[in-house]
Amino acid sequence: MAELAKNMMEIESKPVEEKLTPPWKEAWKSFCKNRLALIGLGIVIFFILIAFLAPYVAPFGYKEQHLADRMMPPSSKHWFGTDDFGRDIFTRILYGARISLWVGFFSVLGSVVIGTILGIISGYYGGLVDAIISRIFDIMLAFPSTLLAIAVVAILGPSLQNALIAIAVVNVPNFGRLVRSKVLSVKQEEYIMAARAVGMRDTRILFYHILPNSISPVIVQATLAIATAIIEAAALGFLGLGAQPPTPEWGKMLADSKEYLVQAPWTLFFPGIAIMLTVLGFNLMGDGLQDVLDPKLKQ
Amino acid sequence: MLTYSVRRVLSLIPVLFGMTIVVFSIIHAIPGNPAQIILGQRATKEAIATLTKQLGLDKPWYIQYFHYLNSLLHGDLGTSLRTRGPINQEIWPYLAATAELAVAAMLIAVIIGVNAGIISAWFSKSWFDYIAMVLALIGVSMPIFWLGLMEQWGFSIHLGWFPTTGREDVRDPVSAITNFYLIDTLLNGRYDQFIVVLKHLVLPSCALATIPMAIIARMTRATMIEVMKSDFIRTARAKGLRMFWVVYKHSLKNAVIPVLTVIGLQTGLLLGGAILTETIFGWPGIGRYLYDAIGYRDYPVIQSGILLIAAIFVLINFIVDLLYVIVDPRIKYSK
Numbered sequence: 005m006a007e008l009a010k011n012m013m014e015i016e017s018k019p020v021e022e023k024l025t026p027p028w029k030e031a032w033k034s035f036c037k038n039r040l041a042l043i044g045l046g047i048v049i050f051f052i053l054i055a056f057l058a059p060y061v062a063p064f065g066y067k068e069q070h071l072a073d074r075m076m077p078p079s080s081k082h083w084f085g086t087d088d089f090g091r092d093i094f095t096r097i098l099y100g101a102r103i104s105l106w107v108g109f110f111s112v113l114g115s116v117v118i119g120t121i122l123g124i125i126s127g128y129y130g131g132l133v134d135a136i137i138s139r140i141f142d143i144m145l146a147f148p149s150t151l152l153a154i155a156v157v158a159i160l161g162p163s164l165q166n167a168l169i170a171i172a173v174v175n176v177p178n179f180g181r182l183v184r185s186k187v188l189s190v191k192q193e194e195y196i197m198a199a200r201a202v203g204m205r206d207t208r209i210l211f212y213h214i215l216p217n218s219i220s221p222v223i224v225q226a227t228l229a230i231a232t233a234i235i236e237a238a239a240l241g242f243l244g245l246g247a248q249p250p251t252p253e254w255g256k257m258l259a260d261s262k263e264y265l266v267q268a269p270w271t272l273f274f275p276g277i278a279i280m281l282t283v284l285g286f287n288l289m290g291d292g293l294q295d296v297l298d299p300k301l302k303q
Numbered sequence: 304m305l306t307y308s309v310r311r312v313l314s315l316i317p318v319l320f321g322m323t324i325v326v327f328s329i330i331h332a333i334p335g336n337p338a339q340i341i342l343g344q345r346a347t348k349e350a351i352a353t354l355t356k357q358l359g360l361d362k363p364w365y366i367q368y369f370h371y372l373n374s375l376l377h378g379d380l381g382t383s384l385r386t387r388g389p390i391n392q393e394i395w396p397y398l399a400a401t402a403e404l405a406v407a408a409m410l411i412a413v414i415i416g417v418n419a420g421i422i423s424a425w426f427s428k429s430w431f432d433y434i435a436m437v438l439a440l441i442g443v444s445m446p447i448f449w450l451g452l453m454e455q456w457g458f459s460i461h462l463g464w465f466p467t468t469g470r471e472d473v474r475d476p477v478s479a480i481t482n483f484y485l486i487d488t489l490l491n492g493r494y495d496q497f498i499v500v501l502k503h504l505v506l507p508s509c510a511l512a513t514i515p516m517a518i519i520a521r522m523t524r525a526t527m528i529e530v531m532k533s534d535f536i537r538t539a540r541a542k543g544l545r546m547f548w549v550v551y552k553h554s555l556k557n558a559v560i561p562v563l564t565v566i567g568l569q570t571g572l573l574l575g576g577a578i579l580t581e582t583i584f585g586w587p588g589i590g591r592y593l594y595d596a597i598g599y600r601d602y603p604v605i606q607s608g609i610l611l612i613a614a615i616f617v618l619i620n621f622i623v624d625l626l627y628v629i630v631d632p633r634i635k636y637s638k
Contacts, residue, residue: 143317147322238448258448258452272449279446
């Protein structure tokens with residue numbers, strides 16, 4: 005009994021601030037405990053660095069053709085060999101990181117912004133607006149995503165930018181639904197009722213209370229969506245519906261070299277490995293973030 | 304069950320209806336005059352006028368949509384601009400080829416994926432679990448078009464085990480009955496041809512199976528670990544039941560619902576992925592048909608192909624929903 009009283013004294017005597025570690029620090033700590041997640045983060049940082057440093061690190065220009073050195077196997081001069089135009093594959097892979105990360109990041113940013121806005125509107129206001137938005141999401145999700153992306157590109161015409169738009173459009177309902185369901189559950193919380201009772205306006209409640217409390221699953225899904233977006237952009241590039249020559253997009257590089265599978269297989273090894281590693285990095289990171297930020301979703 | 308099925312069918316109607324609107328708008332969303340885009344810059348004015356009329360683009364859009372819907376309901380998918388043949392007849396062999404490929408891929412994915420997931424959960428934190436899950440992670444991140452190319456490089460060019468492309472030996476074509484070649488060769492009594500067709504099927508179906516396999520393995524493992532913690536498993540173990548039966552009979556039954564969901568969802572991915580796989584392996588499926596149509600700006604084929612694949616996807620998920628109720632009688636649909 006005396007011990008209990010002593011313990012209670014101790015608890016009371018400790019200043020409150022000390023016990024409050026900021027939530028992001030907490031999250032970062034448990035993220036660091038996950039080895040696979042850290043590997044993922046490492047891979048992602050590595051590719052981001054490559055993307056930024058490409059012009060300084062690359063030994064050649066990505067359009068530079070050495071016609072005398074066509075389809076040379078990997079050597080000390082050309083680390084990953086050269087393609088059918090005598091372009092250095094190592095250089096093109098470095099520049100390709102820019103394109104893939106750019107498409108991955110901005111397409112997902114686009115779908116997150118639009119999806120979040122639509123999700124909030126439909127979750128917060130409900131009624132007819134909700135019914136219409138939800139039905140549109142249902143219809144979009146009824147199409148396999150690659151197919152829908154192809155349809156969008158078939159309308160807009162093949163280009164890297166249109167591939168980005170297509171991927172963004174395809175991902176909107178995923179985020180929309182996620183945010184909507186989150187808003188629906190947050191809306192029931194007592195602090196929202198309290199905020200309303202105090203006389204807070206709708207927009208203020210939305211942006212100060214509902215949005216911050218709905219955002220963590222969005223961050224997780226966004227990380228995983230970047231992985232999918234990078235694969236999808238490469239797939240569109242591979243089909244000739246994305247990046248156009250001479251852009252060093254990884255999927256397009258694979259498509260251009262696929263006839264040389266017998267003579268120059270190295271032209272195909274490296275772009276594929278680059279795609280796989282980048283995607284793996286984002287997937288590992290996303291899985292780790294999910295454990296940290298949104299453990300319930302894991303089930 | 305019946306009420307639920309009816310209700311579920313009714314809920315399909317708005318989605319299918321919406322899909323026709325989306326597909327219908329493809330041609331109308333093209334910036335500029337669709338007929339001009341289809342025929343190219345050098346087309347004569349007469350040719351453009353004829354095509355505009357042929358596609359019915361000279362009428363108001365709601366009349367066009369009404370006509371489109373009307374012919375769809377009569378099973379008319381339009382006419383291909385390239386071959387000038389009716390799409391609903393043309394598309395069948397392609398559809399069968401894709402179905403054969405997709406079924407083979409799904410079988411591989413489910414058999415290997417579910418078993419790998421089960422064994423990983425059974426011996427969780429063992430070296431098997433570790434390797435299987437790392438492989439699954441790599442599998443999820445694998446661009447299948449690259450995997451397909453690597454398979455061709457390793458197994459066709461280097462080892463020579465399987466043919467690189469195609470669906471049959473072109474010098475000895477299969478006489479089609481159902482267009483499912485594995486079945487046709489058996490019906491024809493050509494067992495040698497059956498082997499040839501099977502060999503053609505191996506590489507593309509393995510490539511296509513990779514991602515679903517990885518996802519199914521991860522999902523099975525996660526649910527099985529959860530289920531195997533529950534009390535009735537402990538009881539089964541306590542009464543001396545062999546671990547094998549506990550895992551494969553008691554646990555698996557309870558892990559089947561989430562796995563079924565994944566299988567349903569993955570079929571959609573499979574149909575999307577088929578476009579890539581078919582392009583690489585020269586597989587004459589619907590993905591290939593669609594891909595060629597995009598190259599020729601054959602919009603009626605693009606529209607019908609997309610609509611058909613999406614409709615199949617919706618149908619499969621509908622079947623999965625019905626299976627839930629059969630597999631798990633606890634599920635009731637009150638809504």
